[in-house]
Amino acid sequence: MVKTRSVNWRKYLATFIVGLLLSWIAVGPAVAQALGEPGLEEKLAQEATEKPNRPEFSGSVEMYSQYVYRGLGLSRDSVVFQPSMTVSYKGFSANLWGNFDTNERNPSGRTNPNRNAAKWNETDFIASYSREVLKNLTLSGGIKYYVLDSNNAPNDTLEVFGTVVYKFPWFDVGFQAWWDVANLPGWYLRWDVRKNIKLPIQMKWLASNPSLDLMAGWSALLSNDRSGFPTEDGSFYRSMHAGVIEAGLNLPVHKHVTITPKVVYWYALGGQSTYTIRTLSWDGVQNHILGGVSVSTKF
Numbered sequence: 608m609v610k611t612r613s614v615n616w617r618k619y620l621a622t623f624i625v626g627l628l629l630s631w632i633a634v635g636p637a638v639a640q641a642l643g644e645p646g647l648e649e650k651l652a653q654e655a656t657e658k659p660n661r662p663e664f665s666g667s668v669e670m671y672s673q674y675v676y677r678g679l680g681l682s683r684d685s686v687v688f689q690p691s692m693t694v695s696y697k698g699f700s701a702n703l704w705g706n707f708d709t710n711e712r713n714p715s716g717r718t719n720p721n722r723n724a725a726k727w728n729e730t731d732f733i734a735s736y737s738r739e740v741l742k743n744l745t746l747s748g749g750i751k752y753y754v755l756d757s758n759n760a761p762n763d764t765l766e767v768f769g770t771v772v773y774k775f776p777w778f779d780v781g782f783q784a785w786w787d788v789a790n791l792p793g794w795y796l797r798w799d800v801r802k803n804i805k806l807p808i809q810m811k812w813l814a815s816n817p818s819l820d821l822m823a824g825w826s827a828l829l830s831n832d833r834s835g836f837p838t839e840d841g842s843f844y845r846s847m848h849a850g851v852i853e854a855g856l857n858l859p860v861h862k863h864v865t866i867t868p869k870v871v872y873w874y875a876l877g878g879q880s881t882y883t884i885r886t887l888s889w890d891g892v893q894n895h896i897l898g899g900v901s902v903s904t905k906f
Contacts (some may be wrong), residue, residue, distance in 0.1 A: 614659045616858075626676070652852075663906070665695075666692045668902050669691070673687065674687040675895045675897060678849025678850075678873045678874075680705075681713075681888075681889060683712050690706065690707075698738050699734075700735050702731075717761065731756055735768075739857040745774075746770070748770070750768070763789070765789040766795075767788055778782065782797070783799075784796055796826060796895070799825070814862050819856055821854055822852070824850065826849050826851075827848050847876040850879060862906060863904050863906050864903070866901070867903065874895075875894045
């Protein structure tokens with residue numbers, strides 16, 4: 608019988624709490640000042656009541672120096688483009704997302720290792736419903752279907768997910784649970800802290816003030832598939848997984864268009880994750896830092 612490694616959950620819980628406190632210390636004063644601006648609450652209430660009762664459409668194109676998915680580096684030495692389109696109405700939404708690798712080089716490719724050619728290798732479809740059940744508490748749920756290139760995965764897969772988000776005065780705290788019900792059975796769990804800070808900067812070429820998006824997240828993965836998530840000792844991969852820190856500067860160049868430069872850092876949380884992430888990443892490392900830019904629109 609193969610023994611599984613024990614996980615020091617107290618260590619990761621302490622890390623999560625420290626992250627919350629640091630986020631509070633970092634952004635609390637700025638948020639308190641913003642909340643003190645005269646008429647801010649009235650302005651937000653007015654915007655909510657004036658929101659048109661019609662479907663909303665949004666889209667974006669993101670360019671990154673690497674495709675990193677849940678801590679796994681799924682590209683190397685290339686630029687990736689990731690377009691996305693979403694339509695939403697009264698809590699329901701449908702999203703179509705894709706990944707285009709300008710030079711796919713998967714060393715473990717099933718049919719064409721190190722293809723060394725541009726390739727559209729993933730298309731995802733998400734259908735979901737979201738509702739604020741209590742003041743500041745929002746629940747969401749839905750499905751995500753992955754259409755994967757046969758060189759990188761033998762089959763497509765399907766996940767069912769649920770999320771909880773609570774808006775504190777200083778930041779938003781969220782929890783996500785994703786259950787793969789198809790070809791990679793198991794759970795992916797994630798906790799994150801997010802904050803948008805409006806900057807007191809005015810530029811003539813911007814439609815409104817820029818803002819800063821900050822996010823820190825931590826995840827765990829509980830897999831029931833040894834081949835999909837290999838471990839050093841051959842046991843099931845059930846471990847704290849990856850952490851992520853992200854910052855983006857929103858520049859509203861038009862009423863309906865925003866350009867956002869971003870920097871993202873993914874890192875393994877130790878234990879089983881170091882070996883598993885390094886093994887599955889195309890570049891063979893467990894930590895990834897990447898930069899990119901997003902152009903988004905909403906109407």
